[in-house]
Amino acid sequence: MSKGTSTKPPSGMRDFLAPDVVQRRHVLGVVQRVYESFGFVPLETPTIENLGTLLGKYGPEGDQLLYRLLHRRDKLKRAIAGGADQPGGLTEQDLAAEGLRYDLTVPLARVVANYKDLPAFYKRYQIQPVWRADRPARGRFREFYQCDVDVTGTASLVADAEVCCAVATVLRELGFADFKILTNHRELLRALVADAGIPAEQESLALIALDKLDKLGGDGVKDELGEKGIAAERADALLSKLEQMRAPGALERLAEGDGPGARGAAELLELFGYAAHGQAAEHATFDPTLARGLSYYTGPIFEIQVDGLAGSLGGGGRYDNLIGMFQKQQVPAVGFSLGLERVLLVMEERQMFPELGIGPQVLLCRMGDVPASAAISVASALRAAGARVEVYADAAPMKKQLSYANSLEVAFAAILGPQEVADGTVSLKDLRTGQQESCMISEAARKVQD
C-alpha cells in the first residue's frame, strides 16, 4: 500500500473528483452568468505576484500568511552564499522576491494602475484560486477560489450597492434565502473608537475585539480590550456607544449631526436606500460591530453571514486608497468577494444541489467475436447523435462488462454482437428496468438521451 510518500494532497488543499467538479462548475456557472448580467467583464491575473505588490496591503496578519517563493537556481545559491557572510544572516528579502496571490483585490489594483486605458468605470469580475499560509479548518483552506466583483473609478455608493446586489443575486439563484449582508462603515467605526477615548494606534486592536461581540458578549470583549491594554472605562464607553448605535434611528440621528461619524452614517443610509431596490434588499443589515481584518478598507464594509457557518460566505468593502499605492493618483474602488468553497460547503450540508448530469449515458459493450473497430464505429455514430458514450475497451465476458456498467451507474448498456453488427443495430439494455430491445443506432441515441 504505502511506499513512504503520502498520496494525500498537501494539507488544506484538495483533489476534486468528478462529482466535486460538477458541483463547482454548477456554482461557478451561476456566478459567471450573474456577474456578466451586471456588466462585469472577466479578468485573469498570474498566480504569482511580486512581493512588493503584495506586502503591506493586508495588514500585519495578512503579510504573515503570504506564501513566498524561493528564488530559483543560481540566484538562490548566490543569496545563500552571500548570506553566510552577512552579520545578520539571511533575510526573507534575500531569499524571495515573489509570492502567491493572497486575494484578487490587490492584483486588480495593480492591473488598474498598469493599464491606463481601461474604462473610466472598470467593472471586472475574477474567479481564480488564492493561497494563504493559514491553518486549515472547516471551510478554511490554504488554496481556495474567490469570486470577485469590483468597480473602480467611482466613489458613488451606487457601485457599492451594485456589488452587494450582484452577490445577493448569485446566492438567491443558488437557492439561499436566509443570508445576511452585514454592513458597517470604517469611518463610523473610527469615529466611535476615537469618541470612546481610545488612541488611534490602538484602533485596529479595538476593532478586532469588537468584531467578536456576538461571540464573546459584552464582558468577553471588555476582557479582550483589557488584555490589549485598553482601560476598562474606555472599553465601557465604546460598548455603550455601540449599543446606542443598535437602537432604531441611531444611524439617522448620527447622520444628521456634524460629528466625526456623520459622513459614514450618511453613506450607509444612502447605500441602504439603493440596496432596497435590488436583490440585496432583504439581506443588507447594519451591524455596528462588523470590523473586518483587512487594512485596505476605507468606507462601507460587508460580510455575508449564514446560519451554520462560523466564518463568512463572502466579504468586501470600499478601498479608496489601495490603487493609489501603485500610482500617484488615487482611484476609488469597491468590491465584493464570494468564497466558492464556503458556498459549496453550506450547499452540500443543506443538500441544495439539483440533479447534475455527469459521465456517460451509455456503455458500449461487445461480445468476444465482435472486433473493437465495430464498437468504435457505433460509438462514433451515437456520439454524432449527441449521446455521451463510453466504449468498454477490454475484450471481457459480458458479465464483467455489465457489472462495470452497473458500477458506473450508467443508465444504458448498448450490446454489440455479431447479429447486431450484421443488422446495423444495437441491443439497448435499460439497466434500471432490465428491459432490452434491439434498436437502430439513431433510435438508441435518442432513447439514451431522454
Next chain:
RNA sequence: GUGGCUAUAGCUCAGUUGGUUAGAGCACCAGAUUGUGGUUCUGGAAGUCGCCGGUUCGAGUCCGGUUAGCCACCCCA
C-alpha cells in the same frame, strides 16, 4: 498561533485489566452449466495497527516524542 479529540484493510469501524496466526460490514477479485449487471450463496486477496523511541518475558492496547487529520478558538473567503 491556542486548546481538545483521533490515528487499525481502499472506505466505515470493532479489538476485553497488555497475552498465541488482528476482526466485521461495505467495496474489490474468482466461482455458482453455455459470454447479460443489480439480489443471494461460496471462496479469495487485502493491514509494518501513522511514524520514532521507552516500559515489559510479551505492546494495536501503557508512557514520551513526532507527524497527519478532525473539532472549537483566533483570523478570514
